[in-house]
Amino acid sequence: MPRLALRVAAALLGGTLALLAGCSSGGAHGGGSTGKGKSSGKSAPEGRRPAGSHVTIHVPADAPTISDAVSLARSGDLVLVSPGVYHESVRIDTARVTLRGENRQKVVIDGRLQQANGVVVAAPGVAVENLTVENNTQNGVLVTGSARAVAGLPGQSGGYDTGDEPVKFLSSFLVSYVTATRNGLYGIYAFSAQNGVIEHSYASGGADSGIYVGQCKPCQVVVRDNVAELNAVGYEGTNASGDMYVVGNRLVGNRVGLTTDSDHQEKLLPQRGAVVAGNLIADNQQPGTPEQADGGWGIGIGVDGGSGNQFVRNRITGNADAGLVITATADLPPNGNRITDNTFTGNGLDVGWTFPNATRGQGNCLRGNTLHTTVPARIATTASCPLPAKSATPYGTWQAPTAPAGIPFTEVAAPGPQPQFPHATTAGATVVPAVPALPTTADIPLPPLSLLATGARVQAG
Numbered sequence: 001m002p003r004l005a006l007r008v009a010a011a012l013l014g015g016t017l018a019l020l021a022g023c024s025s026g027g028a029h030g031g032g033s034t035g036k037g038k039s040s041g042k043s044a045p046e047g048r049r050p051a052g053s054h055v056t057i058h059v060p061a062d063a064p065t066i067s068d069a070v071s072l073a074r075s076g077d078l079v080l081v082s083p084g085v086y087h088e089s090v091r092i093d094t095a096r097v098t099l100r101g102e103n104r105q106k107v108v109i110d111g112r113l114q115q116a117n118g119v120v121v122a123a124p125g126v127a128v129e130n131l132t133v134e135n136n137t138q139n140g141v142l143v144t145g146s147a148r149a150v151a152g153l154p155g156q157s158g159g160y161d162t163g164d165e166p167v168k169f170l171s172s173f174l175v176s177y178v179t180a181t182r183n184g185l186y187g188i189y190a191f192s193a194q195n196g197v198i199e200h201s202y203a204s205g206g207a208d209s210g211i212y213v214g215q216c217k218p219c220q221v222v223v224r225d226n227v228a229e230l231n232a233v234g235y236e237g238t239n240a241s242g243d244m245y246v247v248g249n250r251l252v253g254n255r256v257g258l259t260t261d262s263d264h265q266e267k268l269l270p271q272r273g274a275v276v277a278g279n280l281i282a283d284n285q286q287p288g289t290p291e292q293a294d295g296g297w298g299i300g301i302g303v304d305g306g307s308g309n310q311f312v313r314n315r316i317t318g319n320a321d322a323g324l325v326i327t328a329t330a331d332l333p334p335n336g337n338r339i340t341d342n343t344f345t346g347n348g349l350d351v352g353w354t355f356p357n358a359t360r361g362q363g364n365c366l367r368g369n370t371l372h373t374t375v376p377a378r379i380a381t382t383a384s385c386p387l388p389a390k391s392a393t394p395y396g397t398w399q400a401p402t403a404p405a406g407i408p409f410t411e412v413a414a415p416g417p418q419p420q421f422p423h424a425t426t427a428g429a430t431v432v433p434a435v436p437a438l439p440t441t442a443d444i445p446l447p448p449l450s451l452l453a454t455g456a457r458v459q460a461g
Helices: 003-012 066-072 147-151
Strands: 056-059 078-081 084-086 090-092 098-101 107-110 117-121 126-134 139-144 170-181 186-191 193-199 202-204 209-216 221-224 233-240 244-247 250-252 256-261 274-277 280-282 299-304 310-312 315-317 322-327 338-340 343-345 351-353 365-367
Touching: 056 066, 066 078, 066 090, 117 126, 117 170, 126 139, 139 147, 139 193, 170 186, 186 193, 186 202, 193 209, 202 209, 209 221, 233 244, 233 250, 250 256, 256 274, 256 280, 280 299, 299 315, 315 322
Parallel strands: 056 078, 078 098, 084 107, 090 117, 098 126, 107 126, 117 139, 126 170, 139 186, 170 193, 170 202, 186 209, 193 221, 209 233, 221 244, 233 256, 244 274, 250 280, 256 299, 274 310, 280 315, 299 322, 310 338, 315 343, 322 351, 338 365
Antiparallel strands: 139 170
16 A cells, blocks of 8 residues: 555544655655656545545655645645655645655755746645755746736746736745745745745845745735845845835845835835845845846845835945935835934945936935935935925935846856755644734844855855
8 A cells, every 4th residue: 555545544543644754765866757657645545534634745755746746735734855856847736735845955846947937836825845946947936826927928027917807815825944046037936925934045046036025915924034145136025015024134145135116017006015124235246146137236225116115223234336225116206215223334335315217205214324325415314214204305326336247047156055944854734824923123133244144155245
């Protein structure tokens, strides 16, 4: 009797399902599959499994591919993947399934530049943990409620929602201890998704950005304790509004560290109400990176048509162009952004506000920052918080450094070893809350220069 069938039989007898020892390993390069072949677990009497019982499905012991294992899984099950390189695109359509690798470095979903996405999460309550996704033409991990985003537009926008259909959200998700490297658009991409957490992950070689959250309102999304380096942009939030938290991340060694912006390519304009706190945002002028679409280079934080955002106790250092830039997208002004208690050091310019077209911002202000240079000069005094909402934002121009040519995302340096999910082979399935606990901004400290340095290739200067 197949191993999965044995577990189901045990449940029918009233026994407690437990993780079985002695799983076979696919080996460093032999555990993968093209997705062909029949899973050994399919002979299990699935229809007789008692309601509420949960099993662990091992890959390849119970199912030869990750996709086969996911197709067998029911809500509450754990798909546990042995070390190996898996040449497949995995789509999870069953709610509350956990997909976890036994070893973060050794469980690799490799798209070989022949598939759009490594893992697609299209059901609520799913956790993706402790594995590597690489060499996909679009996204490493895609979490979305948008059918258009799942389908994608090869070589184009990656499947943004641009029609008149209503926005459909995926509600609740977790991406944790995932390494996403050398992907053609985004490493970890949450689009039209709410109530989720992206944490303890590493993203590099994203030709658009390492981590992206787009088109959510209210988001209730927390992006925390991640390393994003060697991307065109480390973190990007587009039309991501309401309870959107980016906290405690290392955004070092990209072309641009972080952006929060409004964009007509996505719905739910304009972007409003993100909290960016306690991040290390440094040295974002790394030449061995894909080119940023708008030519950005040497910028720590960019606000493009985003409003009502809070930038609190970030350490912003060594960015050759500017530490923090506020500007307007074509017809969407940046209004009411608050920059408080941040430490700026060694930037070409610490804070610069510039409006190259007729659209202007209002009510943007600063308070309690360590500042050396700003454009316009003296904005720490003339635009001190609080300001009336309709106060015009002063602005100016400065000479930005010339960006060097980028490199193909496929040539970005490989990541080093990353921290493992604790007790990956013995912990049960992860229960993803319907709504994540949201940080208290007042409790988020100014980070040290060494924040998450152990998992990074690029060290902050």
